[in-house]
Amino acid sequence: MEEIYANVDYVKPVGLRPSTNQTSRSGSDRRFLGAVVLLLGLLSFVLLAGLIGLGVHHRDSAAEHLAVRENLTERLQASENKTSSLSREIERLQTLSNRDRDSAAEHLAVRENLTERLQASENKTSSLSREIERLQTLSNRVKTCPDGWKRFESTCYLVSVETASWERGWQDCTSRGADLVIVDRAEEQTFLTIILEQDTWIGLTDRDQEGSWKWSDGTPLTLAFWRTGQPDNGGGHPQIGEEDCATSSPYRGTGKNWNDLPCDASKPWICEKNAN
Ligand SMILES: [Ca+2]
Ligand SMILES: [Ca+2]
Ligand SMILES: [Ca+2]
Structure with a gap:
């Protein structure tokens, strides 16, 4: 400006x-x-x-x-x-x-495990059902004994009509596929005392070793029904000699009916074998 x-x-x-x-x-x-x-x-x-x-x-x-x-x-x-x-x-x-x-993976694993166990359980149940059915069928089957034999529960018994030594009786039972009777239950002993009519050989002996009683199949004696004072091995009488074989007598008021006798005495015998 x-x-x-x-x-x-x-x-x-x-x-x-x-x-x-x-x-x-x-x-x-x-x-x-x-x-x-x-x-x-x-x-x-x-x-x-x-x-x-x-x-x-x-x-x-x-x-x-x-x-x-x-x-x-x-x-x-x-x-x-x-x-x-x-x-x-x-x-x-x-x-x-x-x-x-x-968490989902864990749940899946647990579910698979449970499924497998359930399947296994079902298989086992099915298997058990078949086994029960099989046993039921067997149980329902009537077990039989050969002609002339008596049946007690699932066992057959035959009392000889002849008499002979204990050894002869044992051989006869063996030849029939049976044993000279082996008493292993009190009920069996009771049954014997009912069907027997006289002193009868049972499968018990101490001939191998005095005082060591064994059954004919070699098993030791555990359940005994000796009459009072028996076994006495002849009581020391020279004319009787050793008593190494056992008999059972018919019912005599008590359940204890066994006595030892010389094995060469002549007595009937009773065989035993399983029913089938
Ligand atoms: Ca028996
Ligand atoms: Ca004896
Ligand atoms: Ca005796």
Whole structure:
């Protein structure tokens, strides 16, 4: 602005005396210059206003940018927070998923194991049912004894019609696929005392070693039914001799019906074998 006024001063020379034309022209020039000055002033004002406006606009724009940037920064921070939160949630769900997967696998294994055990149990039950059925069939089958033999429970007995030594009786039973009777239960002894009619050889002897009584199949005596005072091995009478073979008598008021006699005495015998 000052340069503009300086230029105006320069176009107005000092010390010259203008003519009338020059005075008129000078007034016209002065108005022209005034108009120019006014115009320049207006332009300057407009420029100044423009600059101020630009400055204000620039200041407003900077504030707006700052606000936008702050807003964006906040949104970015919020977004990052949300991302972090989502990551943690995904990690948590992944952990749960893995746990569920492990748990599911475990449940599957347990279920398979139980299924196998159930199948095995069913197979065993089926097998047992067949076995029970088979045994029931066998049980229902009527066991029989050969003609002339007497049956007690599942055993057959035959009392000889002839009499002979203990040895002869043992041989006869063996030849029939039987044993000279072996008394192994009290019920069996009771049965014998019912069916016998006289002293009868049973499969008991101490001929191998005096006083050591054994059954005809070699088993030792554990359940005995000796009559009172027996076995006496002949009681020491020289005319009787050793008594190494046993008999059972018919029922005599007690269950104890055995006596030892000389093995060559002539007595009936009783054989025993399983029914079938
Ligand atoms: Ca027996
Ligand atoms: Ca004896
Ligand atoms: Ca005797």
